[in-house]
Amino acid sequence: MTALTDPPKESFRIGMLLSDTRYRSLTFQAIALLVLIYCIATLANNLVTNLAAAGLNISFDFLNAPSGYDINQTLIPYTSQSTNLQAAWVGIINTLLVAVLACATATIFGVIAGVLRLSNNWLVRKLMSFYVEIFRNIPVLIWIIIIFTIITAALDSPRAYLGDDPSKQLGLGYFAFTNRGIYVPLPVWGPGSGIVVGVFFASIIGVFAYRRYAKKLLFDTGRLLPMGWPSLVILFVPAIIVYFVMGSPISLDAPDPLANRFNLQGGLQVPAPLIALWFALSIYTGAFIAENVRAGIQAVSKGQTEAAAALGMRPRRIMNLVVLPQALRVIIPPLISQYLNITKNSSLAIAVGYADITATLGGITLNTSGRAIECILLLMLFYLIISLSISAVMNVYNNAIKLKER
Amino acid sequence: MKKSVFLGALTVAGVTAGVAAAGTLDDVKARGTLNCGVTTGLIGFAAPDANGVWDGFDVGVCRAVAAAVLGDATAVEFVPTTGKTRFTALASGEIDMLARNTTWTFSRDVDLKFEFVGINYYDGQGFMVPKALGVSSAKELDGATVCIQTGTTTELNLADFFRKNNISYEPVPIETNAEGQQLYLAGACDTYTTDASGLAATRAAFENPADHVVLPEIISKEPLGPLVRHGDNEWADVVRWTLNALIAAEELGVTSANVADMAAAAGDNPEINRLVGTEGNLGEQLGLDADWAAKAIMVGGNYGELFEKNIGENTPIGLARGLNAQWTDGGLLYTPPFR
Numbered sequence: 202m203t204a205l206t207d208p209p210k211e212s213f214r215i216g217m218l219l220s221d222t223r224y225r226s227l228t229f230q231a232i233a234l235l236v237l238i239y240c241i242a243t244l245a246n247n248l249v250t251n252l253a254a255a256g257l258n259i260s261f262d263f264l265n266a267p268s269g270y271d272i273n274q275t276l277i278p279y280t281s282q283s284t285n286l287q288a289a290w291v292g293i294i295n296t297l298l299v300a301v302l303a304c305a306t307a308t309i310f311g312v313i314a315g316v317l318r319l320s321n322n323w324l325v326r327k328l329m330s331f332y333v334e335i336f337r338n339i340p341v342l343i344w345i346i347i348i349f350t351i352i353t354a355a356l357d358s359p360r361a362y363l364g365d366d367p368s369k370q371l372g373l374g375y376f377a378f379t380n381r382g383i384y385v386p387l388p389v390w391g392p393g394s395g396i397v398v399g400v401f402f403a404s405i406i407g408v409f410a411y412r413r414y415a416k417k418l419l420f421d422t423g424r425l426l427p428m429g430w431p432s433l434v435i436l437f438v439p440a441i442i443v444y445f446v447m448g449s450p451i452s453l454d455a456p457d458p459l460a461n462r463f464n465l466q467g468g469l470q471v472p473a474p475l476i477a478l479w480f481a482l483s484i485y486t487g488a489f490i491a492e493n494v495r496a497g498i499q500a501v502s503k504g505q506t507e508a509a510a511a512l513g514m515r516p517r518r519i520m521n522l523v524v525l526p527q528a529l530r531v532i533i534p535p536l537i538s539q540y541l542n543i544t545k546n547s548s549l550a551i552a553v554g555y556a557d558i559t560a561t562l563g564g565i566t567l568n569t570s571g572r573a574i575e576c577i578l579l580l581m582l583f584y585l586i587i588s589l590s591i592s593a594v595m596n597v598y599n600n601a602i603k604l605k606e607r
Numbered sequence: 608m609k610k611s612v613f614l615g616a617l618t619v620a621g622v623t624a625g626v627a628a629a630g631t632l633d634d635v636k637a638r639g640t641l642n643c644g645v646t647t648g649l650i651g652f653a654a655p656d657a658n659g660v661w662d663g664f665d666v667g668v669c670r671a672v673a674a675a676v677l678g679d680a681t682a683v684e685f686v687p688t689t690g691k692t693r694f695t696a697l698a699s700g701e702i703d704m705l706a707r708n709t710t711w712t713f714s715r716d717v718d719l720k721f722e723f724v725g726i727n728y729y730d731g732q733g734f735m736v737p738k739a740l741g742v743s744s745a746k747e748l749d750g751a752t753v754c755i756q757t758g759t760t761t762e763l764n765l766a767d768f769f770r771k772n773n774i775s776y777e778p779v780p781i782e783t784n785a786e787g788q789q790l791y792l793a794g795a796c797d798t799y800t801t802d803a804s805g806l807a808a809t810r811a812a813f814e815n816p817a818d819h820v821v822l823p824e825i826i827s828k829e830p831l832g833p834l835v836r837h838g839d840n841e842w843a844d845v846v847r848w849t850l851n852a853l854i855a856a857e858e859l860g861v862t863s864a865n866v867a868d869m870a871a872a873a874g875d876n877p878e879i880n881r882l883v884g885t886e887g888n889l890g891e892q893l894g895l896d897a898d899w900a901a902k903a904i905m906v907g908g909n910y911g912e913l914f915e916k917n918i919g920e921n922t923p924i925g926l927a928r929g930l931n932a933q934w935t936d937g938g939l940l941y942t943p944p945f946r
């Protein structure tokens with residue numbers, strides 16, 4: 202029989218808050234929190250007092266007032282009679298548009314440059330390090346302005362394409378490169394076009410199914426089916442056949458040089474500010490992503506490459522099947538921050554007159570309503586939500602591909 | 608107890624901050640320089656010359672106020688502001704006054720809590736197009752691309768004008784006049800719109816001004832004038848009456864050439880005497896020296912002299928007096944009496 206007594210119950214004394222390491226950290230954290238709360242409260246109180254002294258208040262009523270200004274690129278219905286809130290939505294959608302476009306192209310540029318930077322070809326390697334170093338070390342705002350200036354100065358005004366006897370002809374009868382942007386034809390959806398589009402989407406699913414099947418076959422039997430050309434065939438051939446069977450329901454609306462004396466009309470205009478912003482963000486962030494990719498590839502043990510080579514795999518296949526899948530685990534986490542950077546850097550849009558959220562809500566609306574604090578608060582909220590969302594989505598993806606320990 | 612001490616401390620801090628912000632006149636005197644917000648550069652109105660010295664019609668107002676308050680027309684710190692940053696700069700106290708082609712509107716006066724002290728230029732919004740385009744009226748601009756300084760009243764007028772006339776346009780928002788000029792000359796926009804005075808000033812800087820025309824339509828009223836923060840009436844009075852002094856000086860025939868003589872000894876015109884400080888105590892009432900107005904006039908001359916030197920018909924900008932003539936000449940300039 203053992204006679205174990207309970208350990209003596211520890212009594213808590215005030216002094217232990219400082220002397221006991223278990224509590225000390227909590228004490229300091231509590232003090233730090235109080236100081237922080239005090240500082241924020243002081244700032245907020247100062248703000249409210251000063252605003253009140255100036256006869257101002259915090260109010261979001263201006264959001265429902267007519268904005269009074271026009272925006273050059275609106276993907277949703279908008280006129281100068283729409284509300285400031287609607288203008289903010291236009292800006293939000295424009296921000297998201299350029300962010301998504303730039304994330305996609307930056308990834309492509311980055312992966313290509315990152316892989317090529319490790320190329321055995323001296324010229325290619327040096328060219329890529331030249332690209333990375335040049336673009337990484339000059340601020341993105343300067344790139345945006347450089348590209349915009351080149352577009353406006355180097356390309357012709359749309360007037361060159363206008364009139365009965367223009368000095369320049371539309372490229373292929375459809376394309377115009379002007380200093381106001383690039384004009385491209387816009388598809389016109391005739392009757393039956395829905396079926397063509399439906400077939401095309403079905404083909405996309407078909408491609409995925411084929412690749413899945415090929416992968417399964419590879420893992421099960423070791424037989425490798427070709428991936429590239431069958432994918433393209435599955436993607437385009439059915440859609441093209443259906444297109445002609447349905448009697449060419451989709452036609453192209455070309456830019457019209459005769460509509461008026463100022464601009465090309467019709468087709469789709471990709472405005473110069475969007476191009477400048479998109480391209481600048483892509484090549485700038487692409488240089489950073491290239492470094493992430495390079496780091497990821499170099500993090501994969503050289504033995505993997507050598508082992509794969511010993512099995513007789515060709516270099517491209519080694520990269521695609523052995524190195525990149527492992528490198529992804531290193532690449533994805535920093536890639537998340539690059540996507541965040543692109544989204545936040547898109548706020549430099551105003552430098553070239555692109556109507557993003559910073560230009561509409563944080564620019565014109567702020568200026569005409571004079572509600573600086575409210576507008577900036579909303580802007581902060583928007584960028585916070587977007588950044589956290591990107592982070593969340595990318596982390597889900599990261600969890601899906603990261604090394605699973607069993 | 609503790610809470611009330613805390614709140615009390617906050618209140619005291621807040622009130623002190625409020626009081627400190629109220630005495631702009633004392634601040635300026637103590638600082639020894641006047642912080643004056645101007646444009647980032649518009650020839651004739653406010654732009655640095657080859658030596659980096661700011662010069663122009665709006666700059667003249669800044670210098671006159673500095674001379675009246677500090678006795679030194681060079682004691683001005685010029686703060687370039689864009690259409691977007693100007694109000695924040697003024698509201699936050701970064702500048703003491705704004706003299707920057709700013710239109711006096713209801714919402715700026717009432718809602719934004721600023722105090723417009725007067726009008727130094729009666730303007731209206733116009734359009735400039737290349738002559739080669741063959742446009743003779745703004746109503747023919749259907750479908751045109753328009754360069755517009757963002758965050759300005761012109762942006763709102765533009766939307767109204769095109770909506771009213773049921774024609775369409777595509778805006779190209781820009782930050783500064785220099786940027787607008789560049790895009791317009793490159794043909795990235797068909798027409799540039801801003802205040803007619805600004806168009807004239809911009810066109811004057813072109814290589815071939817004759818290749819560009821300002822269309823006849825003036826689509827808005829743009830009374831431009833200096834402004835200060837709301838609620839500091841002493842300071843507002845100083846700026847208001849300095850501007851009035853320049854305008855009254857022209858009306859009364861006081862010029863930079865004769866103001867020194869007039870201020871030396873009382874003459875036979877009592878209003879001039881009160882203006883230049885040889886009679887009465889107007890300066891004292893403002894909290895300034897007796898010869899405050901004389902000092903202000905001495906800097907760049909009276910309103911008419913400032914106009915002729917910076918933007919008048921004999922300058923490259925070549926603006927006629929038009930509405931900006933004295934009321935005695937059929938214009939709109941009319942100051943309350945100095946008594």
